[in-house]
Amino acid sequence: MPNNERRRSRDPSADPEGERARRPRRPSDLQRRKGHRATDSQGELLPKARYRSESRSGGTSSTPRRSRRDDSSSGEPLSLDKLARLDAVNAKQEKKRGWQSYDEAYLAEVREREAQMEEDRRKEERRLRKAEARERTRREEQEDEEERLRAEAKERRREERRKRRDSERVVEEEKGRQARIDELKKSRRPKEVVDASPKTPGRVHEDWRRKQSKYQKLEDRGTPEPEERLEKTKKHKKSRIISGPYVEDGRAEKVYKYEKSQSRKNNHDVAARRAKIKKWAIIAAVVLLLILIIAIPAAVVANKKKNAPVQSAAVASTGRPSNSNLNGISQDSIPASAKGGYLDPFTWYDTIDFNVTYTNDTIGGLPLMGLNSTWDDSVAPNSGVPALKDSFAYGSMPIRGMSLGGWLSIEPFITPSFFQKYNQRDLIIDEWTLTTKLGTQAAPTLEAHYSAFINKQAFADIRAAGFDHVRIPFSYWAVTTYSGDPYVAKISWRYLLRGIEYARQNGLRVNLDLHAVPGSQNGWNHSGRQGSIGWLNGTDGDLNAQRTLDIHNQLTAFFAQPRYTNIITLYGLVNEPRMVFLDTTKVTDWINKAVAIARGNKMKATIVFGDGFLGLDNWKGKLQTDSNMLLDVHQYVIFNNAQIVLKHTDKLNFACKGWTAQMTASQNKATGFGPTMCGEWSQADTDCAQYINDVFTGSRWEGTLNVPPSSTGATAVLTPQCPTKSSCECSDANADPSKYSAAYKQWLLYFALAQMDSFEQGWGWFYWTWITENAPQWSWKLGMQAGILPKTVQDRSFTCNSSIPDFGGMGLSESY
CATH class of the missing domain: 3.20.20.80 (Glycosidases)
Incomplete structure (x- = not known):
């Protein structure tokens, strides 16, 4: 007989025409089940079963049934009143004649729903796994693209800096070249000579450049007289061979004296410059040495810190164990085959309260090393x-x-x-x-x-x-x-x-x-x-x-x-x-x-x-x-x-x-x-x-x-x-x-x-x-x-039989 039909009376004589058997079942006629509620796979209370009343021909009963919650995770607060009513029902259920442990229709529906939930969960997991894979691939491609763009941008910036440096260098070189040309033109420009002839008072000789003697040209370029020429000579600091007109007109001695003084001065300046350079080189070497002395240990420390073991808060607050129980133990007592290995107590970080006498005995393939041979089970x-x-x-x-x-x-x-x-x-x-x-x-x-x-x-x-x-x-x-x-x-x-x-x-x-x-x-x-x-x-x-x-x-x-x-x-x-x-x-x-x-x-x-x-x-x-x-x-x-x-x-x-x-x-x-x-x-x-x-x-x-x-x-x-x-x-x-x-x-x-x-x-x-x-x-x-847990587990200032205070009235927010 389908579960949605009302059971026939246990006494056939009570309904000779079978009328009650043909009537649709009413909600009050439904078989009751125990009050214990099943939970779903996450430990949540499952919703109560829905009941569908159908006739033998498959039609739906005209008597509607009370709807039950579909979603156990709707978030509706669990009230004390509801729970109390549930307990009352549980207490009375054994007194009801004809009750069974569970409503089979309810259980079938629960199992069906669990199976469907499991299938849905598996589908959702597969879908999300595929979505995650696609998303991971997309992120990797995006990261690769971003890395490529960053590399291209970095290369562009590098090229721009190079071009800018080249341009600045060209401009500087052009300025320097132009300055040298201007200086050269200035040094070669002849002085205007005024002819004192009465025929042409105040006139400049037109043919001066054509008729200028070799001596005059040399004099204009290098003669230490007058003073401005001497200054120019000092600037050039060129060593020249004295001959020709300088010797003939007796000016060679003056030139020689000037060149000698300049040579001495130049030698002195060179020596001074060399000494200065040497001095600064020594200073630079000392500074560099000091920098290395400081930087190398700092780099080593920084590298050690970078690669240092990560310590939990408990480790950071304690020092390394003293391992005093290794005192008196000879490292020679450790076989050569075990030295440096798992069974060598001298490699252990902590040996306190371990037995450090070497043994390679095992039980179940697991070592006994570290265990004491005696124990005491008399403690409560x-x-x-x-x-x-x-x-x-x-x-x-x-x-x-x-x-x-x-x-x-x-x-x-x-x-x-x-x-x-x-x-x-x-x-x-x-x-x-x-x-x-x-x-x-x-x-x-x-x-x-x-x-x-x-x-x-x-x-x-x-x-x-x-x-x-x-x-x-x-x-x-x-x-x-x-x-x-x-x-x-x-x-x-x-x-x-x-x-x-x-x-x-x-x-x-x-x-x-x-x-x-x-x-x-x-x-x-x-x-x-x-x-x-x-x-x-x-x-x-x-x-x-x-x-x-x-x-x-x-x-x-x-x-x-x-x-x-x-x-x-x-x-x-x-x-x-x-x-x-x-x-x-x-x-x-x-x-x-x-x-x-x-x-x-x-x-x-x-x-x-x-x-x-x-x-x-x-x-x-x-x-x-x-x-x-x-x-x-x-x-x-x-x-x-x-x-x-x-x-x-x-x-x-x-x-x-x-x-x-x-x-x-x-x-x-x-x-x-x-x-x-x-x-x-x-x-x-x-x-x-x-x-x-x-x-x-x-x-x-x-x-x-x-x-x-x-x-x-x-x-x-x-x-x-x-x-x-x-x-x-x-x-x-x-x-x-x-x-x-x-x-x-x-x-x-x-x-x-x-x-x-x-x-x-x-x-x-x-x-x-x-x-x-x-x-x-x-x-x-x-x-x-x-103070939010008791000092001992035996201290119980509250039990489930105690009344619950009004925490909202005490100012406790539900959102914090």
């Missing part, structure tokens, strides 16, 4: 939690854990100092591009970061804040690298092992989290390489999936040692696989293979797998072959357009009601997978933190998120998404917490406490993350210091 993190050697009552005792993000897996928004020195054209956006850019400096740069960013004191502070677990994200290059990888290989491995020992010293149980796998499981920067997904997807998808299984084979063989049985209680397979873009069947098959490998290596820890953004209700009945598995969901309100627009009161309601309902339903195997925890959350209510949406991108809050979907998985958001939809600003959210208003501080504290209360309805939670360089709403340490 606090009085409310058992010691490591005793069992932790998972499921009834909530996990209160802290993540160590940005430490062994670089994440730009956590340590922006690694990326700020580059401009947007450099495209340094993830650990792949960073290590590629650093080249040979990558290893010393990142090892200094590993040493300082999370250290021994950090674990002690985490314990003091009341936590009982730590989640340690690390990347596959801690184990191995492959051809073409720029990553720093294996160095982070020993810091991972030392971190586990620091956790042991503080009674903190460990959740190992493989945060980045070969090929990238989601295409986001925290997977190591931003862009396309190459794990279980694309040309090398199966190869990278097998590589990841091989890595888990090594890791589980190593951590199955007795020394890790009590401390590594949770083991994560892969962080945030983006299953909305992957073949879900292939992912679940891969998870089953990974679990089989872990159990085959005698790994006893609870296996953790991510929900893949499919929504918690989609995991019902899946992966039930191993009873010791845990579903991990990450809950944020800032990466979703339908949630970021909620007002402050609605966000608190959603944390208390929405997430509590989801967690409770997922915990029940009748409606969900079973054991469920929240593996990541923060108190941020905006996406304003620097680089939170990738390097050099904007925010949804201000409507400046202009990013290609192929690289981030999110479409551009170019209209403000704060609750007011206008005048949205990030300045207050990004301000120093000391400048937060009292209302905003209280709201941030309550929002964090509400989430803790909600997620403890399941197995518990891990906060993301312990420390950031400048994003206090993502750092427990900075938030605790600012």
Whole structure:
């Protein structure tokens, strides 16, 4: 019988003519379903199903049904009243006779809609990928054209300068030539001689030039008398042979005296000039030498600075470790084959708290170098939690854990100092591009970061804040690298092992989290390489999936040692696989293979797998072959357009009601997978933190998120998404917490406490993350210091049973 027809009465005698069976069904007759609402692949509440009433012949019933929302991301605020009504319905539903868990028509429509959404998303991704390729080609062609035009313009300017110089030189040469001609004419112009003859008084001899004697010509040109001729001679400073008329008329002696004096003077002047030139040459050489002495070291320093390792803020604030435990260790104790290599402690940046006695022993192909042979599991993190050697009552005792993000897996928004020195054209956006850019400096740069960013004191502070677990994200290059990888290989491995020992010293149980796998499981920067997904997807998808299984084979063989049985209680397979873009069947098959490998290596820890953004209700009945598995969901309100627009009161309601309902339903195997925890959350209510949406991108809050979907998985958001939809600003959210208003501080504290209360309805939670360089709403340490997080996780000044203050009345703006 079609779902849109009314069911016949259970009692045939009650309707002998079958009239009720032929009547169209009314809305009140519809089968009711449980109040738990499904979520879509992004974790948003799906719209309620639409019902279409059709007759047996295919016609539409004349009784209209109440329309339901088509778009779950319309941004309508989630009201406390609606949630209360939902809870009331849920409480009564078991009392209703004949109800079933879900309306099959609704579920069919949801699945159909999900399939269509998935197909639309894939089409949109392909379209945008092609558009991006075209745009990239266009930009490259435009850049080439601009470069060509710049080169042509530069050549034109160079040619113009050359022509201008040539023209000026020609003009100067012409002026000089003309001046020389004028001077020559002037020097050769004869004096007018007045004839004293009485016949022609005052007349100039007409034939003077014709009858001028050789002597007269010579005299006019060179005779030192009268004085003006002497001056001219001095100017010319020519040496002449004295003969002819000068000797005959007795003037040779005067000429000789003049020439001799001039010669002496010229010799003196030449010597003086030479001395002066020598003096200035010596001065110039000394100055040049001083310049070189200053410039060369400065250039070397500048070059070193340019190529110096990029240091995170934590590294810059600490000095190089003393490595005093190397004292008394002879370098001769290191075999020649190991000197200078990974197992040589004299090459390590930091040896503090490592065992520096050389060994080349391995388990699972992974080195034991650095580990001490003894350990102590008698420590408890606090009085409310058992010691490591005793069992932790998972499921009834909530996990209160802290993540160590940005430490062994670089994440730009956590340590922006690694990326700020580059401009947007450099495209340094993830650990792949960073290590590629650093080249040979990558290893010393990142090892200094590993040493300082999370250290021994950090674990002690985490314990003091009341936590009982730590989640340690690390990347596959801690184990191995492959051809073409720029990553720093294996160095982070020993810091991972030392971190586990620091956790042991503080009674903190460990959740190992493989945060980045070969090929990238989601295409986001925290997977190591931003862009396309190459794990279980694309040309090398199966190869990278097998590589990841091989890595888990090594890791589980190593951590199955007795020394890790009590401390590594949770083991994560892969962080945030983006299953909305992957073949879900292939992912679940891969998870089953990974679990089989872990159990085959005698790994006893609870296996953790991510929900893949499919929504918690989609995991019902899946992966039930191993009873010791845990579903991990990450809950944020800032990466979703339908949630970021909620007002402050609605966000608190959603944390208390929405997430509590989801967690409770997922915990029940009748409606969900079973054991469920929240593996990541923060108190941020905006996406304003620097680089939170990738390097050099904007925010949804201000409507400046202009990013290609192929690289981030999110479409551009170019209209403000704060609750007011206008005048949205990030300045207050990004301000120093000391400048937060009292209302905003209280709201941030309550929002964090509400989430803790909600997620403890399941197995518990891990906060993301312990420390950031400048994003206090993502750092427990900075938030605790600012008073927007409790001093310890046991301090609860607000629970979901508390009344919610009127934050608007307290002056808290919805747009900042």
